[in-house]
Amino acid sequence: MTHRLSGSSQVDIAILTVIPPELFAARDALGIAESARFKDEVGTVSYRGRVRSALARRDYEVVLTCLGRAGNALSAAAVQDVIARYRPQLVLLMGIAAGMRDKVRIGEVVFSERIVAYEPAAMARTPEGHPHLEPRPEIRTVSHRVQQDLVHYRPDEARLRERFERRGGSFPLPSSGNEALYQEHVATRLMVKLATLASGEKLLRDPGKLREIRSLHGKTEVAEMEAVGLMEACERSGLPWLVIRGISDFGDELKDDRFHEFASRAASAVMADFIEHGLELEKRRGPGVMAIAAVALLVAAIGSGVNAWGALRGSEEPKPNAAIASEQSGSKGDTKPASPAHQVAPEEKPRSSGGPKRQSAVDPQLQSATAAPESKQPVESASTTKTKIGNLKAGDGAKLKIGNVKGEGSTDTQVGDVTCGDNCVFEAGNKGE
Known part of the structure; x- marks a missing residue:
């Protein structure tokens, strides 16, 4: 045949x-x-x-x-x-x-x-x-x-x-x-x-x-x-x-x-x-590994652009989150930073069972696609969100598109113009910087 x-x-x-x-x-x-x-x-x-x-x-x-x-x-x-x-x-x-x-x-x-x-x-x-x-x-x-x-x-x-x-x-x-x-x-x-x-x-x-x-x-x-x-x-x-x-x-x-x-x-x-x-050949890298490598290169380029933009913003020091929260609440003169446990997110409403309910600052679509349910880690402001791809992190400006990008039937992730398939793990949140 x-x-x-x-x-x-x-x-x-x-x-x-x-x-x-x-x-x-x-x-x-x-x-x-x-x-x-x-x-x-x-x-x-x-x-x-x-x-x-x-x-x-x-x-x-x-x-x-x-x-x-x-x-x-x-x-x-x-x-x-x-x-x-x-x-x-x-x-x-x-x-x-x-x-x-x-x-x-x-x-x-x-x-x-x-x-x-x-x-x-x-x-x-x-x-x-x-x-x-x-x-x-x-x-x-x-x-x-x-x-x-x-x-x-x-x-x-x-x-x-x-x-x-x-x-x-x-x-x-x-x-x-x-x-x-x-x-x-x-x-x-x-x-x-x-x-x-x-x-x-x-x-x-x-x-x-x-x-x-x-x-x-x-x-x-x-x-x-x-x-x-x-x-x-x-x-x-x-x-x-x-x-x-x-x-x-x-x-x-x-x-x-x-x-x-x-x-x-x-x-x-x-x-x-x-x-x-007798013949020993190396195992070739599959397409998934190549896609991850391409994403890594793009993330590095994005990170360089974010750093350059930060340098152009002048010498103004960024204000701590606590100070921003203090100014938004209208208090002046109290410079003592509030501990994370006492910070209150805007528009909190009491829960029927008692206790405040924290509103997530992360995009709900991104959070539902990547974050583990019932996460105990505090979620930071969207302005300080960083995105981690494997062991690589990208700051502000890294645009993530989650979902089936090209219709292959499995979830693909697109970073800029680069699409990454299965096994790409995305974690959203402030990673400490």
């Missing part, structure tokens, strides 16, 4: 694959159902799912997609689209790749420690005038955060094998006459290592070419065709990236299409295990 979406929400991890075996292996390893499929407005088919992190103790939101064709240019365009649409914290590229014989085994899984873009070069001439290709490789390493997660990740062999086999993976059996080759070069258990990957636009089917590339960086063991595009797009957006590859061939006679499925399943099992047990 395909769902067409015009918009999208952010995810924690974006995962890209290149060919269908990689896509289906990744979907199975992550436990993402076919029903999670949807197509966006430009026609890209993706899958959304959640992976429980044992480290972060929360679910990671993931989006999974497939390029369909190989190449760094296509990879860069796809990654840019994913970043703009989903704003992930990390972008993973998972799939198969060619490896160097005697350096890696078929079915072994490698994490990218660094990427060597081996194709940049200068067309030069030798002193004798002969054409000469001068290599100018670009070498990048994964970010410090990702590198630390890789270093501290401890793949458990039994856990990996159980995950691999439970999701449809199996170790290939040698064909007749290839028993010795399989024993020497094909993995019989899930193996994981850090490696340097060479990335370019050419499909390497010549083992000698990979050895030639190794001369550019002595740790190169793997060759593939999409990592440079991923790397460039992520670094332009300031996002960390990681490439995970299962070795499917050596680019020589030991090549079998069955290894595509084997390597894809191995890489996807390791990827899922790393996300659950």
